[in-house]
Amino acid sequence: MKAMFELVRGLCITFFHLWTKAVTIQYPTQRREPPDRFRGSHRFVLNEENLEDCVACCLCARYCPSNAIKITASSDEKYQKRVLTYELDIKRCIFCGFCVEACPKDALKMSKDYELATFSPNLLYSKETLLSGPEIIRFK
Numbered sequence: 001m002k003a004m005f006e007l008v009r010g011l012c013i014t015f016f017h018l019w020t021k022a023v024t025i026q027y028p029t030q031r032r033e034p035p036d037r038f039r040g041s042h043r044f045v046l047n048e049e050n051l052e053d054c055v056a057c058c059l060c061a062r063y064c065p066s067n068a069i070k071i072t073a074s075s076d077e078k079y080q081k082r083v084l085t086y087e088l089d090i091k092r093c094i095f096c097g098f099c100v101e102a103c104p105k106d107a108l109k110m111s112k113d114y115e116l117a118t119f120s121p122n123l124l125y126s127k128e129t130l131l132s133g134p135e136i137i138r139f140k
């Protein structure tokens with residue numbers, strides 16, 4: 001008797017949902033806009049001179065729980081410390097956002113880019129990758 005009741009209840013729910021609006025979307029022709037606090041792939045924020053604000057302090061690398069970031073530094077003509085190479089191993093990344101939180105210059109952000117699948121075996125994001133990509137983040 002209980003099984004019969006559950007069957008009827010299930011059919012009622014199915015029947016009810018026949019008349020409600022579908023929640024599925026036809027990806028990839030339709031895409032949902034991720035929420036504002038979405039943590040997608042990383043990007044350097046470009047300043048007014050279209051350069052990254054990163055001063056190679058290595059705090060992002062230090063706070064990364066996955067040890068996914070490696071940085072080498074140099075100094076520019078004004079003796080300002082600049083990032084020479086930046087390597088983010090995206091396959092180690094757990095998208096926790098600690099690197100963004102730790103950055104004292106707000107130089108690193110997480111974009112809304114979630115389509116990270118690739119056929120390339122190279123999953124190291126370089127400084128150049130973080131300055132380009134489908135979503136460019138401009139100065140604050």
Ligand code: SF4
Nearest residue numbers: 064093094096097099
């Ligand atoms: S999001 Fe987290 S795991 Fe990924 S690079 Fe930043 S600190 Fe490391």
Ligand code: SF4
Nearest residue numbers: 054055057058060103
């Ligand atoms: S991204 Fe931010 S925290 Fe990381 S090295 Fe550059 S300035 Fe420092």
